[in-house]
Structures are given as C-alpha cells and as structure tokens.
Amino acid sequence: MRSDNAKAGMQQAPARSLFRALGLTDEELERPLIGIVSSYNEIVPGHMNLDKIVDAVKQGVAMAGGVPIVFPAIAVCDGIAMGHVGMKYSLVTRDLIADSTECMAMAHQFDALVMVPNCDKNVPGLLMAAARLNIPTVFVSGGPMLAGHVKGRKRSLSSMFEAVGSYAAGTMTEEDVKEYECKVCPTCGSCSGMYTANSMNCLTEVLGMGLRGNGTIPAVYSERLVLAKHAGMAVMDMLKKNIRPRDIMTEQAFRNALTMDMALGCSTNSMLHLPAIAHEAGVELNVDIANEISAKTPNLCHLAPAGPTYMEDLNEAGGIYAVMKEISKLGLLNLDCMTVTGKTVGENIKNAVNHNPEVIRTIDNPYSRTGGIAVLRGNLAPDSCVVKRSAVVPEMLVHEGPARVFDCEDDAIVAIKSGKIVAGDVVVIRYEGPKGGPGMREMLNPTSAIAGMGLGSSVALITDGRFSGASRGASIGHVCPEAAAGGPIGLVEEGDMIAIDINANTITLKVSDEELARRRANWTPKKKEVTGYLKRYAQLVTSADKGAVLQGN
Numbered sequence: 137m138r139s140d141n142a143k144a145g146m147q148q149a150p151a152r153s154l155f156r157a158l159g160l161t162d163e164e165l166e167r168p169l170i171g172i173v174s175s176y177n178e179i180v181p182g183h184m185n186l187d188k189i190v191d192a193v194k195q196g197v198a199m200a201g202g203v204p205i206v207f208p209a210i211a212v213c214d215g216i217a218m219g220h221v222g223m224k225y226s227l228v229t230r231d232l233i234a235d236s237t238e239c240m241a242m243a244h245q246f247d248a249l250v251m252v253p254n255c256d257k258n259v260p261g262l263l264m265a266a267a268r269l270n271i272p273t274v275f276v277s278g279g280p281m282l283a284g285h286v287k288g289r290k291r292s293l294s295s296m297f298e299a300v301g302s303y304a305a306g307t308m309t310e311e312d313v314k315e316y317e318c319k320v321c322p323t324c325g326s327c328s329g330m331y332t333a334n335s336m337n338c339l340t341e342v343l344g345m346g347l348r349g350n351g352t353i354p355a356v357y358s359e360r361l362v363l364a365k366h367a368g369m370a371v372m373d374m375l376k377k378n379i380r381p382r383d384i385m386t387e388q389a390f391r392n393a394l395t396m397d398m399a400l401g402c403s404t405n406s407m408l409h410l411p412a413i414a415h416e417a418g419v420e421l422n423v424d425i426a427n428e429i430s431a432k433t434p435n436l437c438h439l440a441p442a443g444p445t446y447m448e449d450l451n452e453a454g455g456i457y458a459v460m461k462e463i464s465k466l467g468l469l470n471l472d473c474m475t476v477t478g479k480t481v482g483e484n485i486k487n488a489v490n491h492n493p494e495v496i497r498t499i500d501n502p503y504s505r506t507g508g509i510a511v512l513r514g515n516l517a518p519d520s521c522v523v524k525r526s527a528v529v530p531e532m533l534v535h536e537g538p539a540r541v542f543d544c545e546d547d548a549i550v551a552i553k554s555g556k557i558v559a560g561d562v563v564v565i566r567y568e569g570p571k572g573g574p575g576m577r578e579m580l581n582p583t584s585a586i587a588g589m590g591l592g593s594s595v596a597l598i599t600d601g602r603f604s605g606a607s608r609g610a611s612i613g614h615v616c617p618e619a620a621a622g623g624p625i626g627l628v629e630e631g632d633m634i635a636i637d638i639n640a641n642t643i644t645l646k647v648s649d650e651e652l653a654r655r656r657a658n659w660t661p662k663k664k665e666v667t668g669y670l671k672r673y674a675q676l677v678t679s680a681d682k683g684a685v686l687q688g689n
C-alpha cells in the first residue's frame with residue numbers, strides 16, 4: 137500500500153500516533169487510506185450540498201473496506217464573480233486546485249482519491265490533479281440545479297443575465313428582473329443549462345472518470361447520494377484492479393470527449409480545459425482536432441443557452457450514455473477505452489436508451505450535421521479562436537462589420553448598455569487574455585447585454601478573453617496570440633472591417649499586411665500594474681490554445 141510509506145513500520149510510529157489522534161483504529165491502520173477531495177463551501181450554490189455528497193462517498197468507501205479521509209479544495213462561483221474584478225480570480229484557481237490537491241495527496245500518501253467537484257474550475261482542476269498523480273481516482277460531482285420557472289416557463293441563469301440587457305433596452309421592468317432574480321436559481325447545484333460546470337461534469341463521464349449519471353442526475357435527487365456511495369465503492373474496486381487515471385484518460389478517451397463535446401454543444405471553456413487535462417495526462421491535444429472531429433459529428437442537443445431544454449431533461453431522456461449510444465451508431469466513439477467502472481465504454485453504454493428524441497435528437501435528425509464548437513483562424517487570430525457555433529443564429533454565421541474597439545470588458549459593457557453599439561458592429565475586447573487580464577475573464581455580461589438588447593442577430597463580439605457556457609450569439613473568444621503577447625488583435629483600430637465566416641472557419645481583419653506592419657512598428661502592448669497571485673500567474677501562464685497551462689508543468 138502506498139499509504140504504508142506514511143503509516144507502516146517502526147519509523148512511522150510517530151505518524152501512527154497522529155493517525156490515532158484522528159481517531160483511527162488498529163483495523164483502519166491496516167486498510168487503504170482514501171482521500172476525498174471536497175470542494176464544499178458556503179459561497180458556491182453548486183457546492184453547498186457537497187457535504188452530503190462527501191458523507192455518502194465516505195459511506196461507500198467504508199462499506200468497501202477503505203478508510204475515507206476528507207480534505208478541501210477551494211472553489212469560486214463564476215456567476216458571483218462575473219462582471220467585475222473577481223472574474224480575474226476564477227480561471228486562475230484551476231491550477232491552484234490542481235497544485236494544492238497534488239500537495240495534499242503526496243504529503244499524506246493516500247492510496248486512492250475520490251474527487252468531489254461541481255462548478256467550473258474544480259472539475260478540470262481536479263482532473264488535472266488526477267492525471268498528474270495517477271493513483272486510482274473516481275469523480276462524483278454535486279449535480280446540476282433544477283431549472284427555474286418564470287411565468288410558467290423553464291428559465292435559467294442565461295435568461296437571468298439577458299434580462300439585465302432587456303432592462304437596459306427598456307423592454308423589461310425592474311419588477312420583471314426581480315422575478316427572474318428570485319426564480320431562476322431554485323435549488324443547490326450547478327446552474328441548469330449546458331454551461332461550463334455541466335459541460336465538464338458530462339465530459340468527465342465521457343472520459344470514463346465518473347460513473348453513469350455523474351453529469352446529469354440533479355443535485356437534489358436522492359439518486360445522487362446513491363451515485364456518491366457507488367463512487368466510494370468503485371474507487372476501492374479500482375484500487376484492487378490497479379486501474380489508474382492514465383489508463384483511462386488516453387488519447388482515444390480525449391477524442392471521445394471532444395466528439396461528445398460537439399454532440400452535446402458544450403461550453404467553449406471545454407476547449408481550454410480539455411487540452412490542459414490532456415497535457416497533464418501526457419497527451420498533446422491540438423485545438424485543430426476540434427474542427428476535424430466537428431466536421432463529422434452531428435450536434436444532437438440544444439440545452440440552454442442554445443435552446444429551451446435543461447440538464448434535468450437530458451437526465452430523463454437517458455443522460456450522457458444515451459447520447460453516446462446515438463453517436464456510437466456513426467462509429468465516432470472508441471468503445472474500447474477503459475473507465476472507472478472497470479468496464480469499457482462499449483460495455484457501459486450497451487443498454488443505454490434514448491427516451492426523448494426531442495431532447496436527444498437521433499443521428500438522422502440532428503440540430504446540425506456538424507458539431508457545437510468551431511475553431512477559426514485568420515490574420516486576426518493566427519493561432520486560433522473559438523466559438524460555440526450551436527448557439528449562433530444562422531444569420532450571424534457569416535458576418536462583416538466595423539470594429540468597435542475596447543481595451544477592457546468594463547468599457548465595452550458601458551458602450552453596449554448606453555446604446556453606442558449598433559446593428560452590424562463587431563465589438564472587439566482585448567487585453568483580457570490569460571496574461572493580459574490577467575486571468576482571462578469570462579464575459580457573460582457583454583454577450584448577454586447584446587442578446588438581451590435584441591442585437592444578437594446583428595452584432596458580433598471578439599475577444600482574447602473567454603465566455604461563459606451561458607453566452608450565446610457570435611461570441612468569438614480565446615483569440616490567440618492575445619493582445620498582451622503581441623497578437624494582431626492589439627493592432628485593430630476603430631472602424632476596421634472584420635469578416636467572420638464560421639462555416640469556413642475563418643476570421644479576417646480586412647487591413648493590408650503593409651498597414652498592419654506599419655501599426656506594429658509604432659506599438660508596444662499595454663502593460664497593467666498587477667500584484668499578488670495574478671502577477672505570478674501572468675508570468676507563468678501560456679496561451680489559451682495551449683489550455684492556458686502554467687509553464688513548467
């Protein structure tokens with residue numbers, strides 16, 4: 137046992153005295169130590185129930201003969217951090233979560249781990265840690281929130297943010313906004329659309345690191361407690377069979393994850409996190425594979441913000457396994473990949489049934505023949521940028537318009553809300569990248585203001601920052617290289633024409649090479665005064681197309 141490094145033999149008697157101080161018995165000192173990484177806290181609604189999940193995991197571990205020991209991971213609520221300086225401190229926690237989990241697992245020599253994440257950065261952060269540590273690990277998340285109901289219709293956080301835009305446009309009253317505020321987030325859990333948290337929890341299931349239902353069983357269902365007990369038992373089984381994260385998170389498993397990302401219409405943040413997790417697993421995942429995979433993968437789900445269905449509907453329709461079963465009919469999944477069940481993907485999904493072909497479209501009747509995400513390139517983004525194509529209205533798939541340039545998100549929001557952005561405009565928000573922000577802010581406020589003000593069919597937004605899974609419209613993010621690293625997005629001037637062709641995967645700044653060279657000769661990227669962790673982060677972080685991993689990892 138790995139934990140014997142800490143607890144066996146004469147030399148470790150002092151450590152055993154400390155284990156006894158924890159209340160461990162002789163019998164427990166003989167058994168495997170299972171670390172349970174709890175992302176529980178009292179500020180994230182998606183995490184406020186994790187204490188119950190953790191308790192259930194503990195029971196599962198103990199039932200199967202292990203000794204469960206809980207330790208924490210920090211967690212940020214992106215919804216609360218949105219639209220102010222707080223959002224600079226969100227993505228940066230992903231790497232802190234990975235690093236701190238590594239430290240705890242190594243320092244105490246746990247034999248295996250159960251990861252209990254839920255919201256946006258905890259899922260990739262803990263998957264990165266699992267890949268790095270490579271000891272048997274199972275994931276069980278806190279589960280999605282139920283949808284809210286406003287005037288009899290299901291609603292969620294994306295419509296809440298857009299309600300603020302509608303208020304600015306004068307089409308909603310303060311009372312209307314208050315009704316949304318009181319009703320869109322009715323329970324604990326990760327907000328109920330295919331936003332980033334749910335995207336990553338679903339992809340954990342696809343990768344094979346979580347059990348069936350990990351992505352979709354609602355947070356308030358007792359079935360989630362059953363799932364958590366099973367996760368505790370499953371990790372003990374993995375330990376016996378010595379199945380490790382890198383046996384599961386192989387190149388083929390990441391291809392499966394990208395394929396299902398396209399079928400499900402996941403958050404664009406998946407294009408940042410999947411390469412980062414793969415990197416930790418020793419797999420290099422180039423974002424360009426996304427287009428190759430997207431070209432052959434139909435988009436079968438339109439959950440919020442792309443359409444009016446929610447995680448609870450996907451769960452009742454058969455969940456992730458049912459979508460995988462549909463996609464496997466096209467031969468697009470590798471069915472031999474190993475999973476935490478000790479069985480292959482093919483064995484896991486064999487009996488899955490699609491109970492609702494409206495929520496999970498069949499392969500003969502997809503929402504689109506190609507996948508939910510597109511990677512674009514061109515002289516404005518030589519190293520790529522990303523858009524959630526499934527949430528773009530058809531009339532914006534090809535668009536050309538004048539640039540309206542802002543050097544931070546806050547200035548853009550003021551301009552949009554005060555009516556200075558008009559139909560046809562292409563809003564450019566720069567110096568918001570991983571280095572430039574620093575922290576690559578997620579910009580749900582400007583995209584929701586555009587949608588809520590009725591400009592979603594005529595205005596595009598381009599940034600070296602990123603978007604929420606709740607953002608819709610022609611919202612093109614992760615522009616690489618970013619402005620702070622000398623990317624051409626920093627050379628754009630007010631009124632320059634920008635041509636976007638999502639069908640052709642291109643983005644073009646219609647300014648000649650000579651003119652761009654002239655501008656570059658007179659330009660040095662803006663520098664911001666930053667302190668503390670953000671200062672260190674800005675020095676170490678790589679570009680978004682590399683998953684914004686930290687140098688040296």
Ligand SMILES: CC(C)(O)[C@@H](O)C(=O)O
Pocket residue numbers: 214215256293327331332333403405578603604605606
């Ligand atoms: C607040 C949200 C919806 O979680 C957002 O942060 C996302 O990335 O989807």
Ligand SMILES: [Mg+2]
Pocket residue numbers: 214256332578603604605
């Ligand atoms: Mg987010």
